[in-house]
Amino acid sequence: MGLFEKLKTGLARTRELTVGKLSNFFSGRKIDEDLLEELEEALLEADVGVDSVDQLIETVRERVKLDKSVSSTQIGEILRTELSTMMIGPDSLGANRLAKKPWVIILVGVNGSGKTTTAGKLAYKFAKEGKKTAIAAADTFRAAAIEQVEVWAKRSGARIIKQATGADPASVTFDAYQSVLAHEEDVLIVDTAGRLQDKHNLMQELSKITNVLKRFDPDLPNEVLLILDAITGQNGLSQAHGFTKAAGVTGLVVTKLDGSAKGGVIIPILRELKLPIEFIGIGESVNDIYPFEAKAYADALLTN
Amino acid sequence: MFDNLTGRLETFVRNLRGQGKLSETNVKDTLREVRRILLEADVSLKAAKAFVRDVQEKSLGHEVLKSVTPGQQMVKIIHDELVSFLGGASEPIRFGKSPSPILVVGLNGAGKTTTSAKLAAHLRKRGRKPLLVAADTFRPAAIDQLETLGRQIDIPVFSGDRKNALKTVADSRDYARELSLDCLIIDSAGRMAVNDELMNQLQEMQDAIKPPETLLVVDGMTGQDAVRSANAFLERIELTGLVMTKLDGDSRGGAALSIRWVTGKPIKFIGVGEKTNDFEQFHPDRMAGRILGLGDVVSFVEKAQEAVDIESAQKMADKLAKQQFTFDDFREQLHQLKNMGPLESVLGMIPGMKSIKGLQVDENQFVVVESIIDSMTPAEREVPKIINGSRRRRIAQGCGRSVQDVNRLLNQFEQMQKMIKRFGKKGPKFPGGFPGMPGF
Numbered sequence: 001m002g003l004f005e006k007l008k009t010g011l012a013r014t015r016e017l018t019v020g021k022l023s024n025f026f027s028g029r030k031i032d033e034d035l036l037e038e039l040e041e042a043l044l045e046a047d048v049g050v051d052s053v054d055q056l057i058e059t060v061r062e063r064v065k066l067d068k069s070v071s072s073t074q075i076g077e078i079l080r081t082e083l084s085t086m087m088i089g090p091d092s093l094g095a096n097r098l099a100k101k102p103w104v105i106i107l108v109g110v111n112g113s114g115k116t117t118t119a120g121k122l123a124y125k126f127a128k129e130g131k132k133t134a135i136a137a138a139d140t141f142r143a144a145a146i147e148q149v150e151v152w153a154k155r156s157g158a159r160i161i162k163q164a165t166g167a168d169p170a171s172v173t174f175d176a177y178q179s180v181l182a183h184e185e186d187v188l189i190v191d192t193a194g195r196l197q198d199k200h201n202l203m204q205e206l207s208k209i210t211n212v213l214k215r216f217d218p219d220l221p222n223e224v225l226l227i228l229d230a231i232t233g234q235n236g237l238s239q240a241h242g243f244t245k246a247a248g249v250t251g252l253v254v255t256k257l258d259g260s261a262k263g264g265v266i267i268p269i270l271r272e273l274k275l276p277i278e279f280i281g282i283g284e285s286v287n288d289i290y291p292f293e294a295k296a297y298a299d300a301l302l303t304n
Numbered sequence: 305m306f307d308n309l310t311g312r313l314e315t316f317v318r319n320l321r322g323q324g325k326l327s328e329t330n331v332k333d334t335l336r337e338v339r340r341i342l343l344e345a346d347v348s349l350k351a352a353k354a355f356v357r358d359v360q361e362k363s364l365g366h367e368v369l370k371s372v373t374p375g376q377q378m379v380k381i382i383h384d385e386l387v388s389f390l391g392g393a394s395e396p397i398r399f400g401k402s403p404s405p406i407l408v409v410g411l412n413g414a415g416k417t418t419t420s421a422k423l424a425a426h427l428r429k430r431g432r433k434p435l436l437v438a439a440d441t442f443r444p445a446a447i448d449q450l451e452t453l454g455r456q457i458d459i460p461v462f463s464g465d466r467k468n469a470l471k472t473v474a475d476s477r478d479y480a481r482e483l484s485l486d487c488l489i490i491d492s493a494g495r496m497a498v499n500d501e502l503m504n505q506l507q508e509m510q511d512a513i514k515p516p517e518t519l520l521v522v523d524g525m526t527g528q529d530a531v532r533s534a535n536a537f538l539e540r541i542e543l544t545g546l547v548m549t550k551l552d553g554d555s556r557g558g559a560a561l562s563i564r565w566v567t568g569k570p571i572k573f574i575g576v577g578e579k580t581n582d583f584e585q586f587h588p589d590r591m592a593g594r595i596l597g598l599g600d601v602v603s604f605v606e607k608a609q610e611a612v613d614i615e616s617a618q619k620m621a622d623k624l625a626k627q628q629f630t631f632d633d634f635r636e637q638l639h640q641l642k643n644m645g646p647l648e649s650v651l652g653m654i655p656g657m658k659s660i661k662g663l664q665v666d667e668n669q670f671v672v673v674e675s676i677i678d679s680m681t682p683a684e685r686e687v688p689k690i691i692n693g694s695r696r697r698r699i700a701q702g703c704g705r706s707v708q709d710v711n712r713l714l715n716q717f718e719q720m721q722k723m724i725k726r727f728g729k730k731g732p733k734f735p736g737g738f739p740g741m742p743g744f
Contacts, residue, residue: 041349044343044349044528045348045349045528046528047346047527047528047529049344050340050343050344110525110550110553111413111415111550111578112412112413112414112415112523112550113413114412114413141578142449143448143449143450143452143453143456144445144446144448144449144451144452145445145449147444147445147448147449148443148444148445148446148448148449150444150445151444151445152444165452196550196552196553196554197553197554198553198554199552199553229413229523229525230529231411231523231526231527231529231530231533232525232526232527233346233525233526233527233528233530233555233558233559234344234345234346234527235346235525235527235553235554235555235556236525236527238554238555239525256411256412256413256496258496259411259496259529259533260496260529260532260533260536261527261528261529261532261533262529264527264528265527284496
């Protein structure tokens with residue numbers, strides 16, 4: 001199954017009215033306020049957010065006003081283009097990842113967003129590409145977080161670098177970097193503890209983790225990925241702002257896109273913060289991590 | 305974004321208050337704004353529409369239009385309607401024959417394991433003897449996590465053979481009886497609402513133990529999907545109540561309203577932090593204030609009560625009454641204020657506070673002030689009047705600040721004392737008695 005297919009099945013699994021169903025009432029319908037309202041509601045139900053939805057609907061309305069011959073089927077096209085435009089930002093790293101050795105990736109996010117699972121999936125991906133990978137268990141707070149990383153490290157064939165529960169995460173990171181240098185490994189993935197973005201002290205702890213790496217090299221960390229659960233509503237925007245401010249997020253990973261949520265909040269996030277989406281997680285097995293394609297996502301959001 | 309939200313609502317509330325009469329048009333405009341606020345708070349679209357319809361019917365009734373203060377009336381209607389949507393009074397946990405099972409279910413990452421441990425500690429405080437049952441055999445190290453949490457709060461954990469969840473749950477009853485424990489809190493595996501296999505397992509579990517209580521744990525930051533996933537659980541298993549987690553963040557928690565509205569199941573608890581006792585009974589009226597962004601005075605007072613010890617507050621109040629407020633007292637009050645948490649979030653609980661333009665809280669200012677006070681001699685702190693020019697220079701040098709900084713603080717302190725004199729006649733109004741602090 002191709003990525004698009006997978007995304008589409010993932011996104012279409014819900015039985016309720018969603019954007020996916022739009023295509024059904026696009027064809028052959030008169031363009032009137034009722035249709036626009038249905039469109040608006042479908043987008044709102046995908047968590048796209050009031051402001052972005054207003055803008056999308058406004059664009060459609062303008063186009064129809066200017067050109068009376070626009071058919072209802074074309075509306076799908078207009079929306080798709082507009083959605084993709086909203087998501088335009090810097091390119092994801094793609095092939096430029098791992099340009100330096102060792103390449104350091106820090107994973108940050110709120111509790112339960114899927115950081116550890118993502119660490120495991122990423123490690124597996126790099127290992128498959130023949131890269132020597134280590135994971136630093138810098139979530140020293142949550143009970144059994146280190147054990148969870150250990151299981152994922154085993155599954156992915158990565159080396160785990162850990163200290164005891166309660167250790168200072170910045171010091172775990174510091175030691176991990178030195179150890180990775182000594183082992184001449186290619187990638188270091190730092191799995192941090194989940195935290196809510198308005199907890200000032202915990203956010204400062206993140207800054208400390210990035211600062212400690214800058215002592216080795218001001219360009220470090222090479223990547224800071226914000227892990228965002230697809231189920232997240234409009235709070236996702238506040239998460240993106242908060243983590244970017246404290247830890248200098250360089251990109252997003254959207255997880256759990258195999259559930260019934262569409263993750264539409266990424267649209268306002270991309271509009272405001274212009275961050276690339278580096279990966280998406282669809283599924284629970286170790287290789288269920290994929291690159292993100294804005295066009296495929298807009299398509300999957302709009303087709304059934 | 306959230307500040308704007310609060311600001312907007314406050315503006316419209318103010319505008320409404322100013323209206324002499326409420327017409328059908330301005331009711332309509334207001335309702336559009338309410339709908340928007342609800343959607344931005346992640347209330348589901350259907351619930352938001354139903355809500356707005358209800359409010360519209362009520363506000364166009366005679367009461368409001370004839371009322372002298374239609375604006376306030378309308379705000380009250382919105383607030384009351386929210387409370388009723390959220391389910392009125394809070395409901396207790398139901399128990400059956402001992403050991404009575406409580407099944408904890410939810411999506412991945414909602415916070416089931418943490419909630420299980422918090423619930424166990426909560427029930428023990430109320431005289432129950434709980435056993436935690438580790439039935440999440442799917443997520444790596446989930447059982448270890450529950451065992452660690454159990455050790456931390458000193459509550460027994462049963463993990464069976466760590467492989468077969470159904471068997472673990474079945475065996476946990478005998479284990480509880482042996483230890484004469486009277487309730488089982490079963491931490492099940494997280495699942496995507498669409499995962500049939502795990503849903504079947506949950507169904508079998510429920511058939512086997514017939515729990516009088518099955519709690520669905522919902523992440524407080526969930527968006528529109530809240531309704532879909534809650535329905536997916538409802539289709540397959542019986543739910544008796546909800547727990548909303550991660551409500552200590554800045555999420556408005558609109559999912560609470562939608563899920564309650566769609567499922568008709570009561571919200572029983574909310575999780576408000578990472579510590580085991582950050583777990584509260586649900587209060588619909590507080591949640592209503594939160595969704596509307598109207599501030600939460602009750603929580604503010606409670607936080608103040610936690611941070612300030614009553615005795616020293618009383619002493620402070622006496623001092624204020626006698627107008628003997630010194631720099632030592634000032635320093636102590638700064639400490640107490642800091643104990644209440646990040647200043648920004650504390651101030652955010654006070655209605656109207658966020659709409660004050662240019663109110664910048666700089667916590668670093670506290671550090672500056674404290675360092676200056678620390679650099680004073682005890683005598684200077686007691687009687688600030690003796691601080692003359694050379695003492696000012698010495699204080700500034702001692703703390704590494706400029707003489708201007710010291711002067712500013714002394715001026716502020718003098719103003720404060722003046723204010724206290726006025727206060728003193730009536731007694732302080734603030735919880736814990738901290739006086740108005742000019743300059744912050």
